Amino acid sequence: MPVIDPTEKAIINGLQGGFPLTPRPFRDAGAELGLSEGELINGVRDLVGAGQLSRFGPLWNAELLGGDVCLAAIAVPPERFDEVAEQVNAHPEIAHNYERTHALNMWFVVSADDPRRIAEVIAEIEAETGLSVHAMPKVKEFFVGFRVEV
Amino acid sequence: MLDSIDRRIVAATQAGLPLVREPYRAVAEKLDLDQAEIIARLRRLLDEGAIRRIGAIPNHYALGLTANGMSVWDVADKAVADIGARIGALDEVTHCYERPRHLPLWPYNLFAMVHGHTREEVRAKVERIARLIGPAARAHDVLFSTRILKKTGLRIAA
Numbered sequence: 133m134p135v136i137d138p139t140e141k142a143i144i145n146g147l148q149g150g151f152p153l154t155p156r157p158f159r160d161a162g163a164e165l166g167l168s169e170g171e172l173i174n175g176v177r178d179l180v181g182a183g184q185l186s187r188f189g190p191l192w193n194a195e196l197l198g199g200d201v202c203l204a205a206i207a208v209p210p211e212r213f214d215e216v217a218e219q220v221n222a223h224p225e226i227a228h229n230y231e232r233t234h235a236l237n238m239w240f241v242v243s244a245d246d247p248r249r250i251a252e253v254i255a256e257i258e259a260e261t262g263l264s265v266h267a268m269p270k271v272k273e274f275f276v277g278f279r280v281e282v
Numbered sequence: 283m284l285d286s287i288d289r290r291i292v293a294a295t296q297a298g299l300p301l302v303r304e305p306y307r308a309v310a311e312k313l314d315l316d317q318a319e320i321i322a323r324l325r326r327l328l329d330e331g332a333i334r335r336i337g338a339i340p341n342h343y344a345l346g347l348t349a350n351g352m353s354v355w356d357v358a359d360k361a362v363a364d365i366g367a368r369i370g371a372l373d374e375v376t377h378c379y380e381r382p383r384h385l386p387l388w389p390y391n392l393f394a395m396v397h398g399h400t401r402e403e404v405r406a407k408v409e410r411i412a413r414l415i416g417p418a419a420r421a422h423d424v425l426f427s428t429r430i431l432k433k434t435g436l437r438i439a440a
Binding site: 136143144147148149150151153154155156157158159169173176177179180182183184185186187188189190191192193196197198203205207217220221226227228229230231232233234235236238239240266267268269270271272273274275281282 | 283284289292295296297298299301302303304305306307317321324325327328330331332333334335336337338339340341344345346347350352362363366367369370371373375377378379380381382384387388391393423425426427428429430431432433434
């Protein structure tokens with residue numbers, strides 16, 4: 133477990149959204165959190181530097197920017213798992229790929245600026261691996277908080 | 283839809299805002315625009331949903347939230363909108379989507395991501411969700427990630 137001091141905790145829990153769109157946003161956000169402008173800037177810089185924050189700024193919705201993303205899963209025979217992971221990961225359109233605990237044991241996200249590329253990449257992976265790729269495009273998004281508490 | 287100036291703002295900020303007293307002015311100077319225009323465009327993009335939110339973007343793993351459970355639920359198609367809205371609003375759920383079933387291998391049509399420090403913590407959260415959904419959930423499972431095989435940020439071209 134990483135050690136997180138109270139200032140860092142206040143930043144992580146209190147500032148996962150709502151960063152002000154004002155000329156001095158760190159001053160204004162800091163006032164809400166009980167931190168000075170300088171303390172907040174330094175705190176954020178430390179958290180980004182230590183890798184506890186991936187970054188600080190806008191979280192863009194890739195789909196509304198014109199691209200598309202699609203979750204997909206494959207049931208990979210265990211003895212072929214590493215080989216298939218390499219074949220899948222070789223595609224630059226694969227953003228994330230996770231091994232998961234299920235017969236469908238490989239789960240990845242295909243993302244492309246041109247939505248037509250998604251189906252092409254899936255067809256390429258099926259041809260290369262000889263395995264069925266189960267596309268799981270979202271039908272509906274209910275709520276994407278992406279927020280966590282520490 | 284985004285115009286060319288919006289796309290330049292995306293490219294200038296997708297790795298994060300400058301960590302300075304006047305971050306929007308710094309972005310404006312880089313793009314040779316006014317601070318007021320940057321702020322107005324970011325506000326519009328936030329209102330339109332092209333920006334989900336602005337602030338700290340945590341790295342779950344570095345924060346010790348190493349257990350990542352994809353809880354999946356088989357609920358009636360008629361009920362999925364109502365149940366999805368309720369589950370998605372829970373604090374313990376970070377994203378929630380309806381997705382197609384792939385029968386017989388995959389009967390689940392509702393996905394809810396749950397993070398925690400341990401698998402036990404995630405399982406306890408999933409059980410709370412199960413009680414909330416009640417008998418409307420005909421089956422459910424939770425898939426833990428056992429290995430990250432690839433992880434790159436989404437990269438958007440300007």
